[in-house]
Amino acid sequence: MAHLLGGESLTVHFASRTVLDSLTLGLEDGDRIGMVGRNGDGKSTLMRLLAGRQSPDSGRVAARRGLNVGYLDQSDVLDGDSTVGAAIVGERAHDQSAQHQWAANPKVREVMGGLVSEVDWEAKVSSLSGGQKRRVALAKLLIGEHEVIMLDEPTNHLDVEGVAWLAEHLKTRWRANEGAFLVVTHDRWFLDEVCNRTWEVHDATVDAFDGGYAAYVLARAERDRMASVVENKRVQLVKKELAWLRRGAPARTAKPKFRIEAANQLIADVPLARDTVALNKLATARLGKDVLDLENVSLRLGESTLFDKLTLRLAPGERLGIVGVNGAGKTSLLRLLNGQLAPDSGRLKRGKTVQTALLSQEVTELDEVSELRVLEVIEAEKRVVSIGGREVTAGQLVEQLGFSKDKQWTPVRELSGGERRRLQLLRLLVGEPNVLMLDEPTNDLDTDTLAAVEDLLDGWPGTLVVVSHDRYLLERVTDRQMALLGDAKLRDLPGGVDQYLELRHGMEAAVASAPQAVSSQGASEADLRQARKDVNRIERQLAKLTQQEERVHQQMEEASMSGDFDQLGQLNASLRELQQEKENLELEWLEAAEVLG
Structure with a gap:
């Protein structure tokens, strides 16, 4: 493989701290490298050095002559006064001949279609959302x-x-041994999906590992075991996460990314991430039978109907993940469950012993304690808290989520975005709620901190609802996923996030083909009558299936409480059949609805 670029003896100091110390590394053709490490350890600094956006205090970066390097900054560097078209292609945005050239280029068509097909070409950049x-x-x-x-x-x-x-796109952009990319991200699914090497940045140096995130987790655990530090807290988290990677995600474990024999030997004595039966018993004892039920809830926001006669029943100890398109109402759903938002119709039924807590995206709740120090914030809530059946002091709890003894005395106003999110989560947990709701909890958190958060949630006995675009987190901490598809409905995803993506692709294809179908056939009055009949019939069938689903869920809860796992397995199979039948009917409904316009 040809050498593309590299750094030699790179050293960077920040104030009195050495961020990078005499690093020598490089990128070759075919490299697909993911960088991981704690926030502040130098990942972005190293990337800026290699991209030529920053100069080292000592050392040098050399690149192959004429090498073209593309760089995406972490922060927003677009001109807010520019239009979308001009931001992407500059002055050529309104050049008709240039536009024809883009349309003829399949790579450009793919990028435009995949990223900005729904963005107004003439809109000002300043008017756009973050996404x-x-x-x-x-x-x-x-x-x-x-x-x-x-x-x-x-x-x-x-x-x-x-x-x-x-x-x-990144997997198919180049041939296997051509091109290279370097990516910094906390999205562990993404790292595992696209990377063939991993760089861990820590203590002013870089350790390189072959393979994606799963391979890195195993190699790091083996490295630490060989160094005789198996018993320290960090390794226990790594081993626990590795156990989940091997046992809990069939799609991922099917990939031969690391030696299965070594993995099995390493995790032979590691228990399952969660004892679901024991946690459900604890949750039922704390919550009783009734938790939170949304019944026939409808909600409009401006001109949009977010929910139309939506019903959702949360069981004691349920761990539910929510995915959905932007603007479909994920945050509004959490606010409804938390009682912060009243529906236009329908009702929220709340169990007598339910105590909810919601981690918001903005974490503005910490503004009121900005002058306090980290440990003071937690101790003001409670000095000792019970997590997973064991008592933990406030100091131990904040240390578990990455606040060192020195950091515990930092004023809240000086914390980074990720540190604020960690602190507010701890603040909610020490209040010992029995229903915890998390809105995009992974924002600004590094992979090690995410593993620590997941470890903490493993022993938390209550009902958990998580809204996130991080599919690794959803698979890791929730047992059931549901989707808001932008049609004012909420549907089960027995196939997880992969099923959600398939449904979205199916909906987009149906929308794209609908105009041609109508124009070519011209819907007659007879077609319209039949479509109306089909819609009414399908909606009646869907209502019956929803009732059957609710009965099966109730029977599964009873079987789980009694420990009848054979019955639980049979009920789970029945549930999947019902959900498949619903999926088929929903596709029929979409086809009939398209005829009606």
């Missing part, structure tokens, strides 16, 4: 002919579909 700005910045970079691409947190503000599209 739309990220898509525009990515499109600007990816339509270029770069031999090396460097991406600093490219998945920030992207939804599940955007992350999946970017992963597929």
Whole structure:
């Protein structure tokens, strides 16, 4: 493989701290490298050095003559006064001949279609949402002919579909032994999906590992075991996460990314991430039978109908993950469950012993304690808290989520975004709620901190609802996923996030083909009558299936309580059949609805 670029003896100091110390490394053709490490350890600094955006205090960066390097900054660097078109292609945005050239280029068509097809070409950049700005910045970079691409947190503000599209694009952008990219991201699914090497940045140096995130987790655990530090807290988290990677995600474990024999030997004595039966018993004891039920809830926001006669029943100890398109109402759903938002119709039924807590995206709740120190904030709530049946002091709890003894005395006003999110989560947990709701909890957190958060949630006995675009987190901490598809409905995803992506692709294909179908056939009055009959019939069938689903869920809860796992397995199979039948009917409904316009 040909050498593309590299750094020799790179050293960077920040104030009195050495961020990078005499590093020598490089990128070759075919490298697909993911960088991981704690926030502040130098990942972005190293990327800027290699991209030529920053100079080292000592050492040098050398690149192959004429090498074209594309770089995506972590922050928003677009001109807010520019239009979307001008931001992506500059002055050529309104050049008709140039536009024909783009349309003839399949790579450009793919990028534009995958990232900005729904963004107004004439809109001002300043009017866009965070996710739309990220898509525009990515499109600007990816339509270029770069031999090396460097991406600093490219998945920030992207939804599940955007992350999946970017992963597929990077996997197919070059041939296997051509081009290279370097990516910094906390999205562990993305790292595992696109990378063939991993760089861990820590203590002013870089350790290189072959393979993606799963391979890195195993190699790091083996490295630490050989160094006789198996018993320290960090290794226990790594081993626990590895156990889940091997046992809990069939799609991932099927990939031969690391030696299965070594993995089995390493995790032979590691228990399952969660004892679901024991946690459900604890949750039922704390909550009783009734938790939170949304019954026939409808909600409008401006001109949009977010929910139309939506019903959702949360069981004691349920761990539910929510995915959905932007603007479909994920945050509004959490606010409804938390009692912060009243529906236009329908009702929220709340169990007598239910105590909810909601981690918001903005974490503005900490503004009122900005002058207090980290430990003082937690101790003001409670000095000792019970987690997973054991008592933990406030100091131990904050240390578990990455606040060192020195950091515990930092004023809240000086914390970074990720540190504020960690602190507010701890603040909620020490209040010992029995229903915990998390709105995009992975924002600004590094991979080690995410593992620590997941470890903490493993022993938390209550009902958990998580809204996130991070599919690794959803698979890791929830047992059931549901989707808001933008049609005012909420549907089960027995196939997880992969099923959600398939449904979204199916809906987009149906919308794209609908105009041709109507124009070519011209819906007659007879067609319209039949479509109306089909819609009414399908809606009646769907209502019956929903009732059957609710009965099966109730029977599964009873079987779980009694420990009848044979019955639980049979009920789970019945549930999947019902959900498959619903999926088929929903596709029929979409076809009939398209005829009606």
